Structures are given as structure tokens and as C-alpha cells.
Amino acid sequence: MADHAFLRMEDIYKEFPGVVANDHIDLSVNGGEIHGLLGENGAGKSTLMKILYGLYTPDSGEIYLGDDRLELDTPQDAIDAGIGMVHQHFKLIPRLTVAENVVLGQREPAATFRADNDDSRLPESIRNNRVVKSLAETFSLGLDAPEQRIQELADQYGFDIDVSANVADLDVGQQQRVEILKALYRDVDLLVLDEPTAVLSPTEADRLFDSLSRLADEGLSIIFITHKLGEVTAIADRVTVLREGRRVDTVPVAETTQADLAELMVGREVLFRIEKDDAAHGDPVLEASGLRADDDRGIESLSGLDLTVREGEVVGIAGVSGNGQTELAEALAGIRELTDGDLRIDGADLTGASPRAFVDAGVSFVPEDRLRYGCAEELSVLHNAGMKAYREDRFADGPLLDYDELGRYAESLVEDFDIRGVSDVTDIDAGDLSGGNLQKLILARELDRDPDLLIANQPTRGVDVGAIEFIREAILEQREQGTGVVLLSEDLDEITDLSDRILVIYEGEFVYETTPENADRERLGIEMTGGRVADEPADAVNSPEAVAPTAATDGAESTDSTADVAAAGDGD
């Protein structure tokens, strides 16, 4: 049984328009194993699991569970095969009760009609009649027996849940336990958890790990998706690492280290290097202290950040996405409300000011989602180019807008920023441009104003190599002109190439600061994923076996940090 995998996904290939999400991935999971699935956002983890759950159909590839080949066209097929899934964003209906959420789709008939109800007044022959059965399953609903069973399951695994409570009244930890109960109620053999700790506090996460260990001990196979190294080393038996839609490796956790995993996960290809001159740093343009803000779901995602950016300084913020970067960028651009903290631009207090006040104060913003927040897809290049500048006097024609002047302005931006695919600025819509050219258009709009502060969130994500180079050089040019830049990126090369100072953000806090000269990839990778670092007491118990292989690999690259990394490598 040990070498005969319980679940095998073979050669899975899935393409979305323009993106290969899963590029011939193999995955095998043993019975009773907790298998970590590690990778950055966009690495293809969720797609792979949605295929396993019948939500997506793979373009090619096969799935075997036990000895059966599975054809998974709908989630019902996956449920029937014994696969359960706890999604990252809970699949719960807040208005319904715990029991209703759990039994949804199971068609539990009223007690009188239950086949296993010995007290029923209806004779068994009638209850077992196919027509009666099907009618009862459609037009009645019995929650007493299911509630009892859910309660038993909850007690068995130590979940404190009121089965008749509305889901809306539960906290996130409880809601997650309802999700697990949903799967257990369906007698699954394989449970998939998609980033289950993303919404949990550390204590709740520990409780979850306890529960998962108990479930695995009872023979349940578990796939645990995460981008946090500490979690993988804490509970997984083996781990499969994905990067950019491909499987990089599958390794037993006992034989690896957090440093190795970080390297596998982040990768180390260097596209190119940019030469940058030393710029003189002037007065602070941005002074933020104690910033706190919530994400769209109302969960705190910035937990008291301090950040100062000076004229001509590029501050690079590294981190795995989902650790507060979006909220930080939006807060600095004035479009996300702060729950606490102060924000000064060029010395002026702009805490709580309107987005326009930030624009007027010289803040430019390149959002990460360029289609949704960076442009108006269905408006022309002219409209998009003039979206911030239109209020300037030169575009006024009495009370009207001077479209001729705006047109000339848009054309000059297209020219200066080498935006391709624009035959006519009034005719071509922003949405018609390729990713790189659209990003150049947004950058042109934001940079032509000679901003004092530029906030660029993932400015080169998903654009082609040529545009990447152009965009990076444009950012450095701003730096030489004395603009303060906040650069948020998941690309470590970009961060180290462009920044004067590097901060690592993890779970809404800056956990590490360094400079490009002193930066060490391994260390950054570990900090980004919440890995342990040398001076924490837990590392005192390092075993020699775990240290030895890490030290050997890392020694070649960065001798000065070997000790840190080796120590950090041994999780649990």
C-alpha cells in the first residue's frame, strides 16, 4: 500500500485563454497521507484542484482514485467518488443553518420517510417504494437525523458547532469546520483544503492542524494547498511544488528544508540586470505610520505598518501575494479606507482624504489589476490617457473639454511610451491593447504628471519581456527625477534590481528589511513565506541531519547566510 498511490493525477493539462494554468502536471497522494501542494499564487494549484473536484474539465490528462479511472464532469461526480473539498473562499450559504448547508444536495427526506427510521408510522414497503422515495426526497426535508449525525461527527473530531445556528452567525474558524463537516458527512476518502489557514488566526490554524492529523490517522488522505512553508513542514508528509503551471518536484518533508522549498517555489531565473546610478535621496515624500486597513471581506490585512519613502528612493516591497500588498497599495493611493494610522504626502496630512486629494498631491498609482482598476476597458485610448489630466487648464475649451488637444496629448503619450497597436487614439479601446501595451498606457498616464510619489503594484506581472524592460527603466527614470517610488512585486529579481531598500511583507506586517547589496534570495524567500529564522528559540533543537544537506547546497551561493538558512530549514 505504501508505494501504491491512492490518488493519481497524470499529465494534467489545462489552458485558459492566453494562459497555460496546468502544464502536464502529475500528482500522486497515498492513503492516509497529508500531502502539501506548494506554490505561489498563479502557480496552478487551485486550477489543478478544481479539475480534481470536477469544476474544470482538463484539456488532457487522467485521474485515478484507488483502482478506478475517474471521469469528473461535475462536482457531484467528485463527491460520488469520495472527494471532498474545502475551498479557500468558503462555499457556505450564510442565510442557511449549519445543518442545511451540510445536507444541501444530499436530499434527506423527512423522518417519516427515512428508510432507516424504525419508529416511522409508514410501513417499510411503502417507504422503499421508488416513487414514494423520490417524492419524499424532493418534496420533504428532514433535518433531525442529519443534525444528530453532524453533531456526532463534530464531537468525534472536537469541533464545537451548533448545528442549528445560521452560518452567518459563526466566526471564520467555525465556518471552516462546517466546510470540513460537509465533506465528512459525505464519507469522503480524500479531502482537499485550499489555503485553509488564509483566514485563520494562528491559534485556530493550530486547531485545524490537530484536526487534520486526527483525520489522517483515521485513514483519510488530505491534500493541503498553501504558499506558506511553515505549514507544509508542520503537518505534511510529502510536498509537491508547482511553479508557473508546472510541477517542479515532489519531496518527502522529512528530507527537505524550508530553504530548499523556498528555492523550488520561487525559482531563480534572472531575466536581465539593470544598471542603476546612485540617486541622491532627498526629503521624505511619503510618511506613513501605524497603517491599519481591512481587506474587502473585512478582515484586517494591514496590521500597523510604518513606511517612509524619500525623494528619489525606490522602496521595494517583496511578498507572496495576499499578504496585504493590494491593501497597502490602495491605502497609499488613497482609495482604501484606513482603520488606523497616519499618512503624509510631502509633509501634508492626507489621512482620510479623498482619492482626488491624493492625485492632486502628486500621487500616481499603477494598480495590480490593470483591466479592472487601471483603465476603462471599453473607452478609447484617448479617454484613458486623459483620465487624470483632463481637468488641467490646457484641455479646457470654455466649459467644455478640448478633445483636439486631448487627442494630441494622447498621441504624444503613445509616441513617448512606445505604445504599440494604437492606429488611432479615438478608435482603439484600452481593452483592445495587449497586456504590455496597456500597462505602458497606464504608466504613461501616471508618469507624465511628474508625480512626487509613484505606487506601482506588480507593474510587470503578465507582460512580455520587452515591455518589462521598458517599464522597469521608466520607473528608474522617475527615481532619477526625484520621485519617491513604492514598488510592490512578487518578482524578487525586480525588487533587487530596482530598489534602494527592500521590505518584506508577511501577513500585513513588514517582517524584514534589507538593501539589494545585502539581500540574499534564500533569506528573502523564507521571510516572504513566514519561515523561521535563526534567532528563534525553536531552532535550538536542530538535528544535524537536517542541517547538513542544506549547508552543502547553499554554501556555493551565499556563504555568509548559510548558518541562517540551514537553521531555518528545519521546521518541525
Place this chain on the structure above:
Amino acid sequence: MVTFAAGLLDATVQAATVLILAGLGELITERAGVLNLGVEGMMLAGALGGFIVTVLTGSHWLGFGVGILCGMALALVHAFLCITLKSDQVISGVMITLLGGGLTTYFGSAWVEESIDGFPEVTLPLIGEYLVEIPLIGEAFFRSTATDYLALLLVPLGWFFLTRTNLGLELVSIGEDPETADTMGVSVFRLRYLAVLIGGGFAGAAGAHLSLAFSGLWVPGMTAGRGWIAVALVIFAQWRPSRLLIGAYLFGLLDAFRLRSQSLSLSLEPGTPLASVFNPVIDFLTNPQIMGTYPYLATIIVLTYAVARTKGDRLAVPDALLEPYTRETD
């Protein structure tokens, strides 16, 4: 005054039946996440279809059944557009209302001259004779057409269906979060079709009641905005069958009062103090056109109150209302 009140109540019950039927159907459709603004058109189709069949066959019930089918036929168009083609539910619904109005005016022109004996008014078996004797409300509630009783019966049935059956639970779940329902093995597409068809059938029944029991005539455009009131009624009821019943009687009362207010002078006597101040106000408030807006005003007030009270977190509106469902998107 007592005769006026009794007559008013009787008219209220009749007006309410139309609203209960159409509103209940709309409520079920909306709970499944589909807005049906075609109620008015579906009601007209049901009214004409039911009327023609009753004229031809003499059977009220056959006519009523055909009315239901006519409503469902238009509902099928709405379902195909909104669920299969994922087009905009508002546009599709308004289009169906216009389509229903146009088609019934054209095909109904030959039937305008006809008239039938409406559904007979009956009393309930056994106890009916005694119930009719109840002062004031007896005649209004307990000597009614079979469709009036049917509408009343359907309200608790609708509640039971939505809250106490597996099918209802699944239907509500696709209106709240179709993706979740899908992951639980619920067929979103099939159930949304079902919900829209139920809604269309109820609207057709409401229309058939209008021509077969309420008036015994076919008049083009005879629904006179009642379909829109049914849509407003669902919001007024905050998507709950029990409140829908209350709302239907309230709106039915306003409707009945509007038609009868002319015969009743509410103005103060000329000699009364402040009569010159109040009389124009009273005349304005009891103007039939102004009274016709009351159901909508009441809906706005209820909606405002509900929003203010819940601060937007947990409105009763189904979460996925107006959202088409596609599985493979991120």
C-alpha cells in the same frame, strides 16, 4: 357605511388574489436568483389564453390551465435568454412584458366583444354556510371563486416548499450562491429553469383569474400594471411568503379603495375649521392617479426601512439575484 366597507373588502379579496398568485410566482423565481420583469406580459398571455379557451369550451378550469401554460410559454423564453444565453435579466423581462402586451392586443382583438360567466362564487363545504354569516368579512372571504381559495392555499404551500423541502432548499441555495450549490451537486441550470417556469405559471394563473373570475371579459392591457405591482410586492414582502400575503391584501385594499373612492366624499364640510387647508390635500391624496402610486411608495418605504435597519449586511434579497451562472470562470 357598512355596505361600503363590506363591498370594499370584497373587492380587496378579489384584487389581492391576482397579486398573491403573480407575487408568489415572482417570489419563487427571485429566490432562485432570477428576476422576472415579464410578469405583466405573462399575465396578459394567461388572461387571453384562458379567456379564449373558456369561451370555446365553456370550461373555466380548462381555460385556467391553458392560462397557466401561456404564462409558462413566455417564461420559457425568459429562462432561455437569461439562463442559457446569460443575457441581462432586466432587459429580457421588460422585452417579454412588451412582447406579451403586443401579442395579446393583436390576437385578442377578435375576442374583445365576447363575454363569459366568470368562475362561480362558492362557499366552502360543510362550514362555509356559517362562515359567510360572519359580519363584514364573511361574504368577502368565504363566498369567493375557487381561484381565490387556491391562491390563499398556495401561500402556506409556497412557504413549505421553500423552507421545508429538499427541492426548495436547493432552489433557495442557487439564488444565494449558485457556485456553492453547484459544488454540492445541485443542478443550477435545471432548477433555475424550473423556478422561472413556476413563476411564469403563477403569472399565467394570475392573468387567467383576472379574465375568468375578476372581470369575465378580455380587454387589451387589462392587467393595468398589476404585474409591476407584483414585482414591487415581492420586495415589499422582503422575499417572504407570509409578508407577501399581508402585502397583497394591503395593496389590494389600496386598489379597491382607489376604484371606489370617487363614490365616497372624504372632503371636510365647507364650514369646518381649516377645511380650505385640508380639502385640497385630501383631494390630492384620494385622487385615483395618485392612489395608484401608493403600492410603489409603500415598497420604497419598506425597502428604505429594511436597508436602514440591516445596514446593508443582510438584506433579504437573494445574494445572487440578477447574476447569471457560468461554471468555468475565475
